[in-house]
Amino acid sequence: MSRPPPTDRGDVIEEIHGVAVADPYRWLEDSDAPDVAAWVDAQNAHSAAVLAGLADGPRWRTRVLEQLRRPLVSAVSLQADTIVSLERAEGADQSVLVVRSLGGGHAPRVLVDVTSDADATAAIDWFEVSLDGSLVAFGTSVGGTERSVLRVVATADGSVHADEIPDTRACSVAWEPDSGGFFYTRYPSGDEYGRIVRHHRLGDPPDADSEVWTELPMRAAWPDVVLSPDGRWLIVHVGVGWSRTDVHVLDRTSGTWSTVIEGVESESRFVVGHDGRSLLGMTTLGASTGRIVKVPLPAGDVKPQEWETVVAERDAVVSVPRIVGDEMWVVASAGGVDVVERRDVAGELLGTVGDDGLVSVVGLSGDRDTGAALVLVDRFESPPEVWRSRTGGDHAGGGGTVQRAWSVEDTSDADLAGLVVDAVSYPSLDGTEIGMFLVHRADVSPLHAKATILNGYGGFAISQSPAWSPQIAAWCAAGGLYAVAQLQGGIEHGESWHRAGNRKHKQQVFDDFAAAADWLVAHDMTSRDRLAVVGRSNGGLLVGAALTQRPDLCRAVWCGVPLLDMVRFPRFLIAELWTSEYGDPDVAEEFAWLRAYSPYHHVVDGTPYPAVLLTCATGDSRVHPLHARKMTAALQHATSSAASERPVLLVEERDAGHGVGKPVHLRAAEVADALTFLADQLGWSVADAS
DSSP: OOOOOOOOOOOOOOEEEEEEOTTTTTTGGGGGHHHHHHHHHHHHHHHHHHHTTTHHHHHHHHHHHHHTTTEEEEEEEEEEEEEEEEEEEETTSOOEEEEEEETTOOOOOEOOOOOOSSSSTOOEEOOOOOOOTSSSEEEEEEEOOOEEEEEEEEETOBBBSOBBBOOOOOOOOOOTSSEEEEEEOOOOOOOOOOOEEEEETTTTTTGGGGGOOOOOSSSEEEEEOOOOSSSSSEEEEEOTTTEEEEEEEETTEEEEEEEEEEEEESOOOEEEEEEEEEEEEEOTTTTTEEEEEEESSOOOTGGGGGGGEEEOOOOOOOOOOOOEEEEEEEEEETTEEEEEEOOOOOOEEEEEEEOOOOOOOEEEEEETTEEEEEEOOOSSOOEEEEEEEEEEESSOOOOOOEEOHHHHHHHHOOOTTEEEEEEEEEEOTTSSEEEEEEEETTSSGGGGSSSSEEOOOTTTOOOOOOOOOOHHHHHTTTTTTEEEEEEETSTOOOOHHHHHHHHHHHHHHHHHHHHHHHHHEEEEEEOOGGEEEEEHHHHHHHHHHHHHTTTTSSSEEEESSSSOOTTGGGGTGGGGGHHHOOOOOOHHHHHHHHHOGGGGOOOTTTTOOOOOEEEEETTTTSSSHHHHHHHHHOOOOOOOOOTTTTTTTEEEEEEEOOOOOOTTHHHHHHHHHHHHHHHHTTTTTGGGOO
């Protein structure tokens, strides 16, 4: 195996808050520089040669493609009698919008398909259906950038309106009752910040759209919109970081604004209640796992301490309630496992929807008038499925009874049945019990798995819940063990769990992760040489910290689209959004937190590092590829491990982003290369799998 291409090492040393910080690979930050492009090309060529030399590559590609080519429903919305879903057909490269009727009045048909031979990366990013089901606003982007263009399509005939609105990344849309216009969020042209709320009427030029909410408490604030069914009350939620949401309400009849809550470190989100005269919502104010509250409208004169508690805090994380008929439906999550609760307007529990073991609810859409609802449910063992249910108990399908809403034909003969999930827990270094899912084939004991992957995230109040993953399915179908740790920094046990692993407490997340690896080894489920760790994005930071703090922890690492230079991260793309989660290096105290664990700054010469595969994308609009580039150069320079035994490889894709909208064939290539790399390092031949 050849050595990696050489990398020029600079002498940049910057003094920050009185600390000298070396940055020898700063030159790799400039994606437009010819010498950087040449370096990336050389690294890609080296990685391709190494990966091509691994015998099991074609077998892993076949296994991954078998799982990725399964039909998939990733989002669903019910309005009136109209169902709109984002679906990927069996064997397709991208998802399309599909429309069908709840009552079966017309067969499902493709509403929007943006795929083309000219650009396989064209993708539908998001959609929002009008209240009467007649129109759908949707956003498309190319190259994985997520920089969406908003368009509108009619569900009756698939005709697309002339309206086109750019700069609508991850857009929030609230349709007016007459379906003639909507409130929406939009960025200034060419800017990653400054997202504001505008109002658009169909047929009007987008540049003339009125500005509705512009009072951002910080330029990285994130507003979204909710409109009452009668069109009177516009709710604007303004996310300020990852643990605070300000809420403002516009009474459109009088044109007056009122502030529901502002400047308080709590998460609060509302809808307009059944009566049309009050807000119904979830808040973490005084309740780490959340409580359901009611606030009379207009809400400006009601102090948060005067909000009426409808459902008290308990040992379950609760979602924003959905109004379904004369009930409210709430997703309650215990340790990342979800159940849908049906409650009356007073908050009394009426029952639950379905009872299907270890699942997560990734979508809940209900109709206020008919009481019909759709629930999109996910699990480790199989792709997401859509449940159909309704309110009440006096008619068929009521009282929480579920039916499969429709069947998606899956003729794949790939191994799917037989995966099982064990929920276990282990003590972290501080004694906290951390949950972990162990996924494996039914006939493979975790004590006898051929190889183990440990995955985690631990940040941004994101729960590690049961979720279908072709990557997990392919690994486990071949006989491997896949462990998913529910680290502090997530939301599995409420906002206190999140705060225990963010900002100055971020090191706790890394300790939780190392403890998971140590527990797996101590319980004979794997050994150091049979263990790999995997993480993407914030999870890439996690495994980057793991390999620099504990190079003995495992044999191999897959570090995807990672944050790794925590001293300079806010300077690039949208990363200023994340200073409330990690800390701001411009603040001396917070710089000290970040510098203490920043993986790039803790690569030590002469250390026997594990084998590392770093993957990133030139077109990533979230995490700049500089992180993976600089870390690759630092590790290749520093490691004392032989390149032939424990290589450090970089794969940087040109026409891809953070992962959203990535076509199946590109995802398959990335995952197959990674699993081939990991299996080879763990001494496991998939050819021996049975």
